[in-house]
Amino acid sequence: MKLLVTGGAGFIGSNFIRYMLSVHDDVEIVNVDTLTYAGNLENLIEVERDPSYTFVRGDITSEENVEGIFRQFSFDAVVNFAAESHVDRSIHMGVEAFVRTNILGVQYLLDASRAHGVGRFLQVSTDEVYGSLGDRGKFTEDSPIQPNNPYAASKAAADFMVRAARKTHGLDAVITRCSNNFGPFQFPEKLIPLMIANAREDKALPVYGDGCHVRDWIYVRDHCSAIDRVLRDAPTGSIYNIGGEHDVQNIEIVKTILKMLDKPESLIRFVEDRPGHDRRYAMDCSRLRSDLGWQPEHDFETAIAATVDWYVRHEAWLSNIRDGSYTGYYDDMYAKRLAEAEED
Ligand code: NAD
Numbered sequence: 134m135k136l137l138v139t140g141g142a143g144f145i146g147s148n149f150i151r152y153m154l155s156v157h158d159d160v161e162i163v164n165v166d167t168l169t170y171a172g173n174l175e176n177l178i179e180v181e182r183d184p185s186y187t188f189v190r191g192d193i194t195s196e197e198n199v200e201g202i203f204r205q206f207s208f209d210a211v212v213n214f215a216a217e218s219h220v221d222r223s224i225h226m227g228v229e230a231f232v233r234t235n236i237l238g239v240q241y242l243l244d245a246s247r248a249h250g251v252g253r254f255l256q257v258s259t260d261e262v263y264g265s266l267g268d269r270g271k272f273t274e275d276s277p278i279q280p281n282n283p284y285a286a287s288k289a290a291a292d293f294m295v296r297a298a299r300k301t302h303g304l305d306a307v308i309t310r311c312s313n314n315f316g317p318f319q320f321p322e323k324l325i326p327l328m329i330a331n332a333r334e335d336k337a338l339p340v341y342g343d344g345c346h347v348r349d350w351i352y353v354r355d356h357c358s359a360i361d362r363v364l365r366d367a368p369t370g371s372i373y374n375i376g377g378e379h380d381v382q383n384i385e386i387v388k389t390i391l392k393m394l395d396k397p398e399s400l401i402r403f404v405e406d407r408p409g410h411d412r413r414y415a416m417d418c419s420r421l422r423s424d425l426g427w428q429p430e431h432d433f434e435t436a437i438a439a440t441v442d443w444y445v446r447h448e449a450w451l452s453n454i455r456d457g458s459y460t461g462y463y464d465d466m467y468a469k470r471l472a473e474a475e476e477d
């Protein structure tokens with residue numbers, strides 16, 4: 134199978150490429166990534182010499198780039214990871230890049246897939262399209278689409294473009310909606326790697342609001358195996374929730390990390406809440422389990438310990454990123470929030 138993976142230099146995409154090349158010998162992968170602040174070829178050093186792997190620097194928001202890539206290769210399937218992926222950035226840094234990549238870029242990929250007769254298009258989506266849960270219940274694939282932040286809204290719009298490409302033009306397309314991932318190579322703007330990195334440096338750990346927001350955490354390799362299963366076996370037009378079915382409050386995650394690193398809870402700072410902060414996510418993955426026989430293989434406790442250990446052992450990877458130019462924005466934002474928290 135010749136596979137186009139977009140956004141493969143990011144966190145989940147790079148884990149997916151490694152996963153696919155390690156478990157299948159009939160897969161060839163072309164990774165197209167424009168290398169934004171979140172794209173990092175260091176994530177792929179392990180596979181860069183693999184004859185079944187090719188990297189092409191390309192931007193999915195350029196119709197010309199996309200068309201050129203589809204003309205050059207003949208793909209059996211497309212898995213689209215490419216996205217602007219951070220909620221805080223969509224709130225604080227403007228939404229243009231989110232709309233361009235997460236919606237327009239997806240449309241260009243859908244158009245090219247149709248024009249070039251690609252066998253299957255898999256859109257990697259998120260549980261955030263469902264909005265927030267109250268105290269009880271879980272998201273199913275039939276839950277209403279009610280995104281609450283610009284990132285989630287852009288991903289929801291893409292889901293609808295994928296649906297339209299199938300209904301209107303008959304493209305074989307499927308959608309996966311996954312919960313919060315953690316594991317190696319995650320950019321340290323997201324909760325788990327940020328808390329590990331800050332704790333290691335004895336810096337304050339900013340917890341938004343009261344810290345009681347709940348997320349469903351899945352180890353990234355389990356997300357990868359679920360995508361593989363959906364890509365190969367799901368009926369056309371289907372949508373599958375993917376989750377670790379491990380729902381935890383943010384504050385518990387932060388305390389777990391501190392404990393593993395033997396750091397004091399006094400590093401925790403409760404800071405101003407994220408605007409529009411969804412209170413609770415929880416995933417019902419029974420459709421994926423019963424239709425396709427998928428189940429996660431990693432329990433949370435073992436996987437979080439392995440993840441903390443990975444960041445400790447890959448200090449250079451982390452510091453290369455943390456020394457990069459992006460940190461200005463985060464340092465400014467957190468400095469402001471932390472200063473406000475100290476004043477209260
Ligand atoms: P990430 O930010 O780590 O990686 C995104 C990648 O996309 C980067 O390599 C970046 O360079 C690339 N990219 C961005 N714009 C591009 C463009 N215009 N053209 C080509 N490449 C471009 O993101 P991630 O956490 O790995 O998420 C991957 C996908 O999974 C996203 O679609 C995201 O919405 C979805 N998702 C993520 C999570 C999570 O917990 N991280 C959960 C559910 C779904």
Ligand code: TYD
Nearest residue numbers: 220313322323324325327339340341346383
């Ligand atoms: P994040 O990793 O940004 O993922 P998402 O917003 O896609 O769920 O955040 C996970 C949770 O952690 C979310 O409820 C926001 C919270 N959070 C903090 O409390 N402090 C932080 O510094 C960050 C980055 C997130």
